[in-house]
Amino acid sequence: MPTDVENWKSEVYGREIREHLFDFAEQGFDSIPDDERDAWFERFKWWGLYHQRNGQEGYFMMRIGTPNGVLEPGQLRVVGEIADEYARGPGTNPIFGDAYADFTTRQSIQLHWIELSDVPAIFETLEANGLSTQQACGDSWRNIVGNPVAGKDGQEVIDAWPVIRDLNETFKGNDDHANLPRKWKVSVTGSADGSGQGDINDLAFEPAYKAVEGGDGSEDAVGFNVRVGGGLARNEPRFARDIDVWVPPERVSDVAGGLSALFRDNGDREDRYNARIKFLVDEWGAEAVRETLQEEYVDFELRSAGRDVREEYTYNAGGGERNDLIGVHDQKDGRNFVGLNVLVGRMGAEDVLELADLAEEYGSGEVRLSQRQNVIVTDVPDDALDSLLGEPLLEHYSPEPSPFMRGSVACTGTEYCSLSIVETKNRQVRFARWLKANVDLPTDVDEFHIHLSGCTASCAQPQIADVSLRGMKTRKDGEPVEALDVGLGGGLGENPQFARWVTQRVPADEVPGAIANLVESFAAERLEGESFRSFVARHDDDELDAFVDPEETDYDDPMLHNTKRTWYPYAENDGLDEAPPTPADD
Amino acid sequence: MTTRLRVLDDGAWLSIDDTREVRVSELWRLDAPDFCGCDLADLIVENFQAVGIDGARIEARVHGQCIACGTTGVTGWIPVGRVHDGEFAEFDRSTVRRSR
Numbered sequence: 061m062p063t064d065v066e067n068w069k070s071e072v073y074g075r076e077i078r079e080h081l082f083d084f085a086e087q088g089f090d091s092i093p094d095d096e097r098d099a100w101f102e103r104f105k106w107w108g109l110y111h112q113r114n115g116q117e118g119y120f121m122m123r124i125g126t127p128n129g130v131l132e133p134g135q136l137r138v139v140g141e142i143a144d145e146y147a148r149g150p151g152t153n154p155i156f157g158d159a160y161a162d163f164t165t166r167q168s169i170q171l172h173w174i175e176l177s178d179v180p181a182i183f184e185t186l187e188a189n190g191l192s193t194q195q196a197c198g199d200s201w202r203n204i205v206g207n208p209v210a211g212k213d214g215q216e217v218i219d220a221w222p223v224i225r226d227l228n229e230t231f232k233g234n235d236d237h238a239n240l241p242r243k244w245k246v247s248v249t250g251s252a253d254g255s256g257q258g259d260i261n262d263l264a265f266e267p268a269y270k271a272v273e274g275g276d277g278s279e280d281a282v283g284f285n286v287r288v289g290g291g292l293a294r295n296e297p298r299f300a301r302d303i304d305v306w307v308p309p310e311r312v313s314d315v316a317g318g319l320s321a322l323f324r325d326n327g328d329r330e331d332r333y334n335a336r337i338k339f340l341v342d343e344w345g346a347e348a349v350r351e352t353l354q355e356e357y358v359d360f361e362l363r364s365a366g367r368d369v370r371e372e373y374t375y376n377a378g379g380g381e382r383n384d385l386i387g388v389h390d391q392k393d394g395r396n397f398v399g400l401n402v403l404v405g406r407m408g409a410e411d412v413l414e415l416a417d418l419a420e421e422y423g424s425g426e427v428r429l430s431q432r433q434n435v436i437v438t439d440v441p442d443d444a445l446d447s448l449l450g451e452p453l454l455e456h457y458s459p460e461p462s463p464f465m466r467g468s469v470a471c472t473g474t475e476y477c478s479l480s481i482v483e484t485k486n487r488q489v490r491f492a493r494w495l496k497a498n499v500d501l502p503t504d505v506d507e508f509h510i511h512l513s514g515c516t517a518s519c520a521q522p523q524i525a526d527v528s529l530r531g532m533k534t535r536k537d538g539e540p541v542e543a544l545d546v547g548l549g550g551g552l553g554e555n556p557q558f559a560r561w562v563t564q565r566v567p568a569d570e571v572p573g574a575i576a577n578l579v580e581s582f583a584a585e586r587l588e589g590e591s592f593r594s595f596v597a598r599h600d601d602d603e604l605d606a607f608v609d610p611e612e613t614d615y616d617d618p619m620l621h622n623t624k625r626t627w628y629p630y631a632e633n634d635g636l637d638e639a640p641p642t643p644a645d646d
Numbered sequence: 647m648t649t650r651l652r653v654l655d656d657g658a659w660l661s662i663d664d665t666r667e668v669r670v671s672e673l674w675r676l677d678a679p680d681f682c683g684c685d686l687a688d689l690i691v692e693n694f695q696a697v698g699i700d701g702a703r704i705e706a707r708v709h710g711q712c713i714a715c716g717t718t719g720v721t722g723w724i725p726v727g728r729v730h731d732g733e734f735a736e737f738d739r740s741t742v743r744r745s746r
């Protein structure tokens with residue numbers, strides 16, 4: 061039997077939702093009939109609007125999809141202005157204040173406390189500036205990700221940006237691909253560093269060489285190998301599987317469309333938990349996916365996989381150069397890109413606007429977003445570098461942060477998300493500050509990734525971090541407290557690895573102490589020059605569990621109680637019965 | 647009168663008569679020998695898998711973990727509250743729930 065969601069989707073879905081959305085916006089939130097709310101909230105996701113959790117009735121998270129994280133000159137300013145004007149609600153965040161933007165792990169932007177009545181005005185401004193929320197959530201083509209500095213990166217094998225732009229234009233708003241069984245996440249990478257994180261997407265294109273047909277073998281063509289069925293959610297993490305296909309850039313759209321149609325027609329519409337294509341690949345095997353694609357969904361002969369460059373991958377690879385894109389790096393045109401650390405991806409609206417100014421003053425005005433929740437100012441000439449690096453804003457958003465700041469990624473959590481088990485972003489900020497002040501990594505280790513997800517959906521991609529943290533509960537002195545499961549040794553690179561969950565249910569206030577003890581053991585027992593990831597690989601789960609060793613320290617956690625039982629975790633009167641009324645239409 | 651029941655937002659909520667009533671992240675005391683070996687499981691509710699009704703009693707199957715012993719999995723049908731005169735009342739947090 062199809063699910064309720066499938067029934068709603070078959071009635072109204074895709075572009076046509078917009079008209080209804082605007083009608084409701086005009087007539088007010090209360091004009092959505094009570095018995096249709098569930099259906100409309102589900103549909104609004106397709107237009108990037110996700111209703112916030114209980115206690116925040118009538119407020120929405122709005123996601124803006126920026127393909128490959130590219131914000132063209134002027135667009136960051138628009139985002140800052142919209143955040144400043146509309147992303148203000150009844151709750152004030154003690155660390156980030158009143159209006160802010162979140163840069164996400166899929167190179168998008170999230171705003172909170174959006175009221176339905178403001179949506180048409182926001183859409184108008186976004187669209188007048190080439191931005192959109194379309195398909196940022198919901199069951200279809202999501203924001204396409206890749207190496208954020210595509211087209212500029214000195215380490216590039218092939219420029220993926222025109223390919224991504226073409227895919228975005230072809231499949232956004234395409235009625236044949238608007239209603240899929242579940243989300244469809246695509247990554248296209250052209251650089252040899254692995255920074256597109258293809259392995260954890262539903263569909264990945266990765267750079268690869270292939271002998272030219274009919275050529276003499278002296279010169280190989282550059283294109284992409286194809287992998288299918290990656291994803292992290294629900295305790296069922298998968299890396300994308302190699303389906304033994306190479307495509308030239310001009311065929312990417314055909315193959316991507318073929319696979320999206322294959323998923324549309326064959327994905328499980330009766331069980332949403334089994335719907336992602338990773339489960340179809342489990343069931344069929346990579347070979348059958350290739351055969352079906354060839355026989356039913358493309359009208360040309362697929363070529364076998366080419367020679368990939370995976371052995372050169374450095375991004376989140378556990379050691380070596382360019383583990384992330386923070387800092388100053390060469391562009392191929394002789395200018396530079398400067399990656400700045402945005403702790404847990406959240407930036408106050410004023411800072412967003414100031415960053416937009418700096419990008420214009422020292423670069424081309426363009427800014428790009430990475431999958432580690434950071435921003436990159438591109439096109440900075442050599443002679444402007446020193447002045448940019450001397451700007452006061454960069455003291456806070458540093459190109460040379462502490463490894464604990466640099467390595468921090470956190471999802472939305474109980475502040476807004478209905479699936480969450482624990483508070484996340486503010487907690488991760490406090491963790492990072494405490495670790496920076498109290499823990500020393502061995503001097504030759506400058507990368508240490510800690511990812512915190514509030515539940516198993518894994519939006520912060522915890523399984524691919526050195527230290528993975530995932531929301532849980534436990535009892536401390538009999539009282540329920542927020543806790544975290546601790547996993548170790550995850551990462552990407554040539555041979556990606558999911559973290560192993562070695563220690564369960566550590567009370568959140570004992571986690572910094574646990575990490576301090578872990579780092580101490582690592583420093584004492586590592587082999588000469590050994591990376592943390594290799595160190596973890598060399599030990600079994602029990603040994604690692606002993607290294608983790610939770611401990612109370614002077615770290616103080618103000619969010620140990622059940623933050624989900626509040627209307628807003630940081631409000632003075634935080635009880636659910638103190639929740640603000642549904643916003644009035646004005 | 648039929649009661650409209652749904653699991654929403656990928657298992658985050660139970661919607662009962664079009665109102666989001668029961669949410670994840672609570673700890674429930676569970677008498678469920680088929681779930682784990684504890685006398686009373688201390689279940690963290692992570693995800694709703696299914697919702698149903700037995701007479702006036704609303705029940706759900708939950709993906710979660712017993713935080714006392716670490717067992718993880720999907721429970722049998724657990725009562726979450728009842729519908730009376732068209733109004734849903736959730737069981738108190740401290741209620742011991744028996745799964746079937």
Ligand code: HEM
Pocket residue numbers: 110121164165166167168170243245260290291292293294336471472476477478479517518519520521655656
């Ligand atoms: C209101 C906040 C959010 C909600 C309710 C939400 C919901 C979900 C759900 C239900 C899943 C798992 C379902 C599945 O795909 O199988 C998921 C996974 C994921 N979400 Fe979110 N999400 C939120 C915020 C974010 C943010 C900020 C990002 C970053 C763009 C994000 C990116 C992801 C990623 C990368 C995964 C993980 C793994 C995968 O691809 O399987 N989500 N989210």
Ligand code: SF4
Pocket residue numbers: 471472473474477478479480481513514515516517518519520
């Ligand atoms: S990981 Fe869970 S808690 Fe965090 S944003 Fe995603 S769905 Fe919400």
Ligand SMILES: [Zn+2]
Pocket residue numbers: 682683684686687688712713714715716717
């Ligand atoms: Zn138990």
